[in-house]
Amino acid sequence: MEPFSEALQGTQFTGLDWGIVALYLVLSVAIGLIANRYVANMADYVVAGRGVRTALGIATLTGTELGLVTVMYSAQKGFTGGFAAFHIGLAACVVAFFVGLTGFIIVPLRRHKVLTIPEFYGKRFGRRTQILGGLVLAFGGILNMGMFLKAGSMFIVGITGLQNEAALAIVMIVLLGLVLLYTVLGGMVSVILTDYVQFVVLSFGLLLATGFAIYKMGWDHIFASMVTLKGEAGFNPLLAESSFGGDYVAWMLFIGLVNCALWPTSVARALACASEGIVRKQFMWASLSYMIRNIIPYFWGICAFVFIMESPMLTGAFFPVAGVAEGVDTLYAMPIFLGRLLPVGLIGIITAAMVAAFMSTHDSYLLCWSSVLTNDIVIPLAGERLSERTKVMITRGFVLLIGIIILLVSFLFPLREDLWDYMAVTGAIYTTGAFALLGCGLYWKRASSTGAVLALITGSSAVFGLGAVQVFVLQHLLRFSQERTEAIAGQLTGARVGLAAIVLSTAAMVLGSLLFPDTNRTQGDETWVSG
């Protein structure tokens, strides 16, 4: 038997567990469909009529940002990096709390009464910047979302032991279909209501599984094993021998800021809040969620590492002797571990919680990218001719189109790095430029539209942090040898390329604004509002 098939065989997933998952799915979709009755216009559809208060805001922010893909890439980071990976969660928590405390970017952005970030670009820098910003955002965002389905399918394979490829494809298409159905019909209202249910299932599911893992494996045993297996490199992220290092930690601080203050799905929650005070409170409280969404899955990944290293069969499957066989993808480690650890019933609840995570992220992301395409590309190009009804119809059409695109990207794009690093780099295609545009646009009066366009273009150079893009450019376009390509790619890590892209796009923004200041004719159509 192949090592991968052998590793999958030990799961305790049963028919009862499938029943629990199915029951949860029916409940979710029913709520989503009921919400359709409350949508009257574009503001209801995209920002739920701005009627969201603190607790519901936290639930929906957590539901969106704690996706199955998050759990998967975080568990992989915990598996490969050990406790040293905790610095990513800590950085996210500190930065989100700072953003909530000061209102940095999100509060002044809300004062502009925009539905999306590129709409702010339009008001501040003009239509050209809004359309370009919308295109860059949608490109990076959809590419970023491309791995969600793949990660989701790998979780379901790992935890259920389902090996039939056709059955797996059907499960994934059904899940995506259900999300599309209630997102297309109910928009943000159904997203928020289902996010609440998903928050409840997910939060208590995460806590339950973590408690069970500690109970079965022993708190001290987990730490002691990591000391034996990885030494200081498993705890100190600044150490060169760890999977991280100083430049990686700096990159994670920026990614922490990105995730709460620049990432459109997070910002959309700030824009949907009933008041500025609620926005601040929501982000301060949600800083805990930003930390936990990483820390708990890291812990699961660490437990999986210890568990696998204590089983000769699993150690052989994941870490075979070099040249003899290919090791099982480390993304499978956590679901295989949970499948073997959790008892019948609890495993169904945890899987339902993970399916909840899968759906709550997909719905918000689908809605977010489709509203960007409608609001920031179609509407500026079409002018004022579109009715509210037509705008909602176009947004729904984009939801369906993006669903099809991510289905294709998910199964066709070759992943050459840890999933987390793929997510950080694809996100950076948009966020490095957005950092310069929002930072300067909100807080610097002289920021100009030419500087904004230059920053967006230079910021998207972050795409060269992706291994697959490096191979394509160096090996196929520039005809470098494989050894030379690998040597260059080894130096051009996602963290280094990302940090360089931030510096370049900010410099482009500042220089472009100083050299080409806006005249009245080229300026955006709104008076500058101080941050």
Add this chain to the structure above:
Amino acid sequence: MGFWIVLWKLVFVFGVGAFGLMALWVTVQGARDIKFLLDTLRGEH
């Protein structure tokens, strides 16, 4: 290494404990907020 082990233990215990309390509060208060949201969408606020 001792510093890092203590730090990560504290981060984990504090983070998970605080998240558990927050999850309880959000579950209870969030249900009330849903009523407010639906009333807002009906135009009652």
